[in-house]
Amino acid sequence: MAELKVVVEALSCLFILMSLIPLVRNDYWAFRVFEYPRFQKLLICITLFFCILFFIVISPETSLYIVAGLLFANICYLFYQVYPFTGLSNKELKRAGENFPEQCIALMTGNVFQYNKQSQAYLTNIYRADPDVVLLLETDSWWERETAELEKCYPYHVKVPQENTYGMLLYSKYELLDFEVKFLVENEIPSIHTKAVLPCGQKIQLYCVHPTPPVPQENPRSTERDKELLLIADKAKDNELPVIVMGDLNDVAWSYTTSLFCKVSGLLDPRKGRGFFNTFHAQHIFLRFPLDHVFCSTDFKLVDITKLDAAGSDHFPMYVKLQYEKVASHEQKEPEADEDEKKLAEEKKLKKTA
Missing domain, CATH: 1.20.58 (Methane Monooxygenase Hydroxylase; Chain G, domain 1)
Incomplete structure (x- = not known):
């Protein structure tokens, strides 16, 4: 004893x-x-x-x-x-009351796991959820070929297949405008920046990201990840359109970097007040963390949020349906960074990367 x-x-x-x-x-x-x-x-x-x-x-x-x-x-x-x-806390993003389908956008972000060969199961996942916008991460040329049939339902797309586990495939039912593929911090780590047009005619700004994680086999420091997220935060803050940021941030929802990202960008986290929605690791129950995210500006309210089947991946995809409302920004509080946090963000953005 x-x-x-x-x-x-x-x-x-x-x-x-x-x-x-x-x-x-x-x-x-x-x-x-x-x-x-x-x-x-x-x-x-x-x-x-x-x-x-x-x-x-x-x-x-x-x-x-x-x-x-x-x-x-x-x-x-x-x-x-x-x-x-947790469900005990106040909800940061309010739930939509009356439903206006033409003002809604359903988003799915999923890290497919590049070496996962269950493409048909993943496609079934997509068809069953029927999102308006699909972001697939860790997609190489094989995944580009396997998901090509999505173009029948998703006529607008931006494809950045890569063999380094940082490829991106973006499919949309809504028109995409002024799309750009940017390499903000690392030469082989892309992000997709595009506008999407809702059925009601309202344009919104989408940022799709997948920075590297701070782990020895990928990147020994979080410098690159933090810098990319904060650069996106600046873009989101300065954009006059309603903004959505989605992707695998390789960071948990409660970390100081993600908190700083939300405060600098002014974006809301639909998880807050609703649950963890742990998306990684799909095969290990006790080692699950919320790594895949959808953040939005105060112009939106929440219609639905859920996790989808892993379909062979080590990540569960996230499904979030949002509704644009003109008055929503007056009914929700935008996160704000204080002076110390703004200074910290600037220091992180100026840090030299490897």
């Missing part, structure tokens, strides 16, 4: 440390990766807390009380971090 107590105390200290590491504003992956499993850390810390209470009942010791206090404080901190994405 004494050995088990030592193990529980050591694990408690370890997970407290893992919770504090992301507070270090360092771009190196070893600091940033601990932002991802906040909900998992919360569950583990709650379990460890009750284990410590059990040992206190058996043999009250000063060290156990100290660990219990630290664990309780850590649990409160972690809950504070994930609380906005």
